[in-house]
C-alpha cells in the first residue's frame with residue numbers, strides 16, 4: 001500500500017477503505033509515514049470529508065493505536081462527559097462530584113488548555129498538591145473509592161490521536177467534523193466508560209459556529225459511539241459569552257465550589273452543569289426521568305454530599321482540601337484592577353473568544369503547548385448579557401501578575417451595547433441521542 005494513493009484518492013473526493021485508514025494511522029503513529037504525507041491527507045480530508053464508514057474506521061484505528069482501559073473492577077455503569085470546549089467551561093469540576101455523589105461512577109480524562117479555551121487539567125492543577133496525572137492504578141483507586149476520577153490523558157491512550165492532533169494544530173486542519181469525531185471518540189472509547197454525555201458547543205467562541213455544524217458534529221459522534229455499543233447522548237449548548245463569572249484556573253475552582261455550596265443556582269453555568277449531570281444520572285440508571293434526576297442533583301448540593309465528594313477526591317489524590325473552604329490557599333494573583341463601563345446601556349453581547357485570549361495573555365492559558373501557566377491570574381466577569389449597566393459600574397476585575405500592564409480598553413471592547421433590553425437567549429439549543 002502506498003500513502004501517495006490514499007492522498008490522491010481523497011484529493012479527488014473518493015472514500016478510503018478501513019484497511020487503508022488503518023495503514024495510515026499505524027504509519028502516522030510509528031513514524032513510518034512522513035508528517036508531510038499525513039498533513040496532506042488531513043488537508044484533503046478537511047476539504048473532501050469522510051463517509052460514516054470512513055469516520056468509524058478512523059475512530060477504531062485510532063482507538064486501537066494504544067491501550068484500552070478496563071474499568072470492570074468498579075461496579076456500576078460508568079458514565080463520562082465530554083465538552084467540545086469553551087471559555088469559562090468548568091462543568092466537569094461541578095458535575096463530576098455531583099454524579100459520583102448520586103451513586104454513578106464518573107471516570108474522566110481531561111485535556112490541558114490551548115489558545116483561548118481553558119483545560120480541565122489546568123483548573124484542577126490550581127488546587128495545591130492535587131495530582132492531575134494519575135497512573136492507571138491511581139485512576140482506578142480514585143474511581144473505586146470516591147466514584148470520581150479525573151486525570152490528564154495518559155500517553156498510552158490513543159497515541160495516534162496525539163500525533164495527528166499535533167499535526168492538525170499546525171496545519172489549520174482541526175475544524176473538520178470527521179477528524180474531530182474520530183479524535184474525541186477514539187479517546188472516549190479507549191477510556192472504558194459505558195456511557196457518554198456530550199456537550200457540543202455552538203457559537204462564535206466554539207469550534208462549531210452554526211447550529212447546523214454543531215448538530216452534524218453531535219450526530220456524527222452519537223453515531224460512532226452507538227456503533228460501538230456506547231450509550232451516548234449529546235446536548236448542543238450555546239457558547240458566545242464566557243460561561244460563569246470566572247475565567248482563569250484558581251478562579252474557576254472558586255466558582256465551581258461556590259456552585260457545589262449551593263450558590264449561583266440560577267446561573268447559566270449551574271443550570272447547564274445540573275442538566276448535564278442529570279443526563280448522566282439517567283444513563284447511569286439511578287433516575288428514570290429528567291425531573292427525578294434533577295431532584296437528585298439538587299439533593300446532592302443541599303445535603304453537601306457533592307462538595308464532600310470533591311473534598312474526598314482531592315484528599316485521596318494528594319491535594320489540599322482546605323483550599324476548597326479557604327480560597328486564600330489557592331494560587332493568588334499579584335494585582336487586581338477594575339474595568340469600568342464606559343457608558344450607560346444594556347449589555348447585548350460579550351465576546352467570549354476575545355476574553356479567553358485576554359485571559360491567555362495574562363498567563364491563564366497557553367499560546368504555545370509548552371507555556372507555563374500562572375494559575376492565580378484571570379478575569380472575573382461582573383456583568384451578564386441582558387443586564388442594564390450605568391457608566392462607571394464594574395464590568396470586569398482583572399487579576400494579573402505584579403507589574404503587568406493591563407489595557408482596560410481591550411476589555412471594554414469585548415462588550416456590545418444596546419439601548420433596549422435584548423431578548424434572553426436560552427443556553428440549550430438542541431439534543432440528540434437515546
Ligand code: URA
Pocket residue numbers: 084165174179180181183184
Ligand atoms: N478535542 C479533541 O480532543 N479533538 C479534536 O479534534 C477537537 C477537540
